[in-house]
Amino acid sequence: MTEGPRPRPTLRDIATALGLSVNTVSRALGDKDSVSAATRAAVQAEAARIGYVPNTLARSLVLGSAMTLGLVITNPSNPFYAQLISSIELRVRAQGYSLLLLVTDESVENEQRATEALLRSAVDGAVVVPVQAEWDHWRRVRDSGIPLVFVNRDVPELGCDMVGVDYERGSYEATSHLIAGGARRLLLLEEDLPITTTADRITGFRRAMADAGLKVSDDQVQAVPTKRYDSLALPWQPEEAYRFAQTLLTDAHPDGHPDGFVTGNDYFALGLLRALAERDLAVPGDVAITGYGDHPYAAYLQTPLTTVRLPAAEVGTTAVDLLLQRLRAGTERPRKTLIRPELVIRASTGGPPALTNRQEQPSSTPG
Template identity: 60%
Template sequence: MESRRVTLKDIAKSLGVSVNTVSRALTGKDSVGEDTRARIKAEAERLGYVPNSMARSLVLGSAMTLGLVITNPSNPFYARLISTIEQRGRVHGYSLMLLVTEESPDGDRAAAETLLRWGVDGALVVPVQGDGEHWDRLNESGVPLVCLNRDFPALDLDFIGVDYEHGAYEATRHLVDGGARTLCLLEEDLPISPVADRTTGFRRALTEAGIEAGTDPVRSVPTRRRESLALPWEPEDAYRLAQDIVRGGDLPDAIMVGNDYFALGVYRALTEAGLRVPEDVLVGGFGDHPFAAYLNPPLTTVRLPAADIGTTAVDLLLQRMKGRDDHDATEKRRLPTELVVRDSSRTGKSTMT
C-alpha cells in the first residue's frame, strides 16, 4: 500500500483543532498557547509530519535556499566550510544547494545560470578566477552574492576570505628567525588570489629580512590535476620537484609549501636523500590539514579559519538578503590565520600540537 504524506489537516483532525491553529503552532506564531503548541508539535512528530518546503516558499515568497558554489570538495578547507555554512544556514531555516565547478570556467558560468534558474535567495561563491561577469549579472538580477576565499577586485561583490599574505609572511619570518638564510616556496600553479597572496607574503618576509635570492625562490608545482581539477592534491608532484632541488646541489635552509599535501612529497624526497627535518632542512606548510600533526616530525603549518569564514559569510549574506542600500559599501574582509609551530621547524623534543 502506497504511503500518503501527512498533512496539516491530518494533525488538526487528530487533535480536534483547526488547520489554521496547527499551521500557526508549527510556524511559531505567537497567537497559539504554549500547551496547545506542545500538543500539536508532539502529534506532528508522532504522525511523521514533514513540512512542504515548496508550499512554504510560495507563502513566504522565498525559496528558503542558499546556493554554495565551490571548486574542489576534496579540499579539507572546503569540506569544513561546507559543513559550517550548512549548519549556519539551517539555524535560520535555509536549505543548501551545493554546486561544484572543478575549476572549470564553463562550470562556473553554468553554476551561475543554475542558481538563477532555481531562484535561490542568495549565494556564497568560490569563483573560478578569470571572467567573472556572470556573477556580476547574477548579483544585478537581485540574487545577493558573497565571494569566498577568492576575491574579484574588479567586481563590486562582498568578499570574505583568508589573510593568506600575512599567514605566509608570518610562517616565512618564523623560518628566518629559526636560522634559515636560503628559502624556497613550492606553490600551486593556479592563477588564483590565494596563491598570489601567499607568494607576496613570502617575498615580503625575505625582503624585510634582507635576504636576496640569486634565482627565483618560488617554484610552481604542476599539482594534482591530471584527470580532474577537483581531485585531491597529489604529493607526487611536489616530491619530484623536491628531488630536483636536492639533486641540484644547492639545498635551501628551509622549504615552504603552499599546502600541506606538498609537504608529504617534500618529506619523502628529503628522507630518501638521507636528509633530516629539521636538522638539515626546515619545512613549513599551509592549511593545517588533519595529518599535519602526525607526520614525523610534526609539521609546522598555518591554520586557516574555515569555520569563522563560513559563519561570517552566511551572516553577511543574510544581511544583504534583507536589503542592501545603494550607499552601503561592499565588504572585503580577510580573517586572520594562526601559525602552528611544530617540530619540522625546530629541534628538540617532539611535540604534538
Template identity: 60%
Template sequence: MVESRRVTLKDIAKSLGVSVNTVSRALTGKDSVGEDTRARIKAEAERLGYVPNSMARSLVLGSAMTLGLVITNPSNPFYAQLISAIEQRGRVNGYSLMLLVTEESPDGDRAAAETLLRWGVDGALVVPVRSDGEHWARLDESGVPLVCLNRDFPALDLDFVGVDYEHGAYVATRHLIDSGARSLCLLEEDLPISPVEDRTAGFRRALAESGLQPHEPVRAVPTRRHESLALPWEPADAYRLAQEIVRGGDLPDAIMVGNDYFALGVYRALTEAGLRVPGDVLVGGFGDHPFAAYLNPPLTTVRLPAADIGTTAVDVLQQRMKARDDESAPEKRHLPAELVVRASSRAGRAH
C-alpha cells in the same frame, strides 16, 4: 502493499479537532495561537510524522529558504570544514543548502551561476574560478546577494570573507628565518588565484624585511592537472620539484610550501637523498591538514579558520539579504590564520 501518503495539515487538524488555519499558524510560529494549543499541535505533528512541504512554504513566504554554495573541490579538507560550518549556520536560521562543485572549471563556474539563478536561491556563497566573472555579475544584478569565499575577485565588487593568507605566509616565513634559515624557496600552486598571490606576497615581504632574496624564483607546482581537475593536490608533483632542487646541489636552508600536501612530496625527496628534516632543511606548510601533526617529524604549518569563515560568511550574506537595496561598499573580511610550530622547523643547518 499499502501506499504511503504524506501527512498534511488537514490530518493534524482532524486528529485534534481544530481548524487547518490554527494548525498552520501554530507550526509557523504565529502569535495568535495559545502556547498550550501550539504545544498540542506540535506534539501531534511529530507523532503523525508531519514534514513541512518546503515548496509550499516557499510560495507562502515568497522565499526559497535556500542558500547556494559553490566550491571548487570538496576533497580539500578546508572546504569540508567550510561546508559543515555553513550548513549548520544556515540551518539555525531556517535555510537549506544547495551545494555545487565546479572542479576549477570555468564552464562549471558558469553552469553553477545559471543553476542558482534558475532555482531562485535567496543568496549564494561562491568560491570563484578565475575567469571574466560575467556570469556572477549577472547573478548579482538579478537581485541574488553574493559573497565571495576564500578567493577575492575585485572585478566583481562583492562582499568577501576569507583567510589573511598574506599575513599567514609572512609569519610562517619569519619563523623559518628566525629559526636560522638564510636561503629559502617557496613551492606554490599553479593557479592564478588570490590565495596563491597573497601567500607569495607574504613570503617575499618577510624576506625583504630581513634583507634576504629568495633562494630561487617561486616554483609553481602543476597540481590537479594530469588526470582530473577533481583530484586533490598531488604530492608527486612537489616530490619531483624537490628532487630537482636537491639535484641542483645548492640546497636551501628552508622550503616553504603552499599547502601541506606538497610537504609530503618534499619530505620524501629529502629523505631519499639522505637529508634530514629539520637537521638539513627546515620545512613549513600551509593548511594544518589532519596528517600534518603525524608526519615524521611533525610539520610546522599555518592553521586556517575554516569554520569561522563559514559562519562569518553566512552572517554577511544574510545582512545583504535583509537589506537588498543597500548600496554600501562591499565588505572585505580577512580572518587571521594561526602558525602552529612543530618539529620540522625547530632546528636549522649550521651556518
C-alpha cells in the same frame, strides 16, 4: 495487490484530528505567540505522529522567500573546503534555511551551469568559491537580485562581499619564522595555478624576505608542476613535490642546498620530506620546512610539520552571517573580510621558540 503511496499529511488532517481550525494549526507550527503552549504542544505532537512535513514551496510563496541559500564550491576533496561546507550547512540550518550545494570541479562550464541552477531555484542568496577564470555569469546572478558572498577567492570586478583567509599573512609569518631561526637560503614551493590564493602566498613570502633585508631571486620562487593543471579538481599529490625536489636538490649551487623551505600546502611538504631524507638531509638540523593547511596528518609525521592552520569554520560562518545581513539590509556597501590564520610550530622547524642544531647561518641568498 500492493498499496499505492499514502497521501501526504496536511494541515487539515491535524486540524480535523484535534478539532481546531487550519489557521490555528498553521500558527501553532509557526510558533506564533497567539497560540497557547498547550495547543502548540498538541499540534506538534499530532504533526509528528502522522509524519507531517511543511510544504516549503507553499511557505516560500507566502513569505516571498525560498528560504534556501546556494553554496557553489570548487573542490570538496580539499580538506579546507570539506570543513567549510560543514560549517556553512550547520549555520544555514540553524537560521532556518535549506542549502543547495553545487560543485564546479574548477570548471568554468560547470560554474556556468551552477549559476543557471541558482537562477532556476530562485535561491535567496549564495556563498561562492569562484573559479576566477570568467565572471560574466556571476554578474548575471548578481544583477538578478541574488546577493553573492565570495569565499576564499575574490572577484573584485563585481563589487560583492568577500570572506577569506589572509593567505599573504600566513605565508609572511611562516617565512619570518624560518628567518628568525637562522634560515637565509629560503625557497618557496608553490602551485603552478593561476589563482589568487597562490599569488597571495607568494606576496607574503617576498614581503617577509624584504622586511628581513634579504633579496629574493626568481629561482627562489618555484612553481611545482601539478596534475591539477589537467584536472583542477584533483587533490594535491605529495609525489609532485617529491619528484620536483629530487631534481632541485641535485642541481649544484655555489651556496649549497637551501636551508629553509616554505611550501604552499602540506602535501608538497610531505613529498619534500621524503626527498630530503633520501639525500640524508636532517629536518630541521640541515633544512627547516613549513607547510600550509594543517591537514590531519601534519602533527603525526615522524617529524611533525610546522604549518599554517586555516580557519575554515570561521570563514564559513562569517560568510553565511554576512549573506544574511545582506538579505536584511541590501543597501550596505560591500565588505571584504580576511580572517587571520594561525602558524602552528612543530618539530620541522625545531619547535618554539627558535630553530635548533643549525650548523651554519650564511648571510647571503642564492644569486
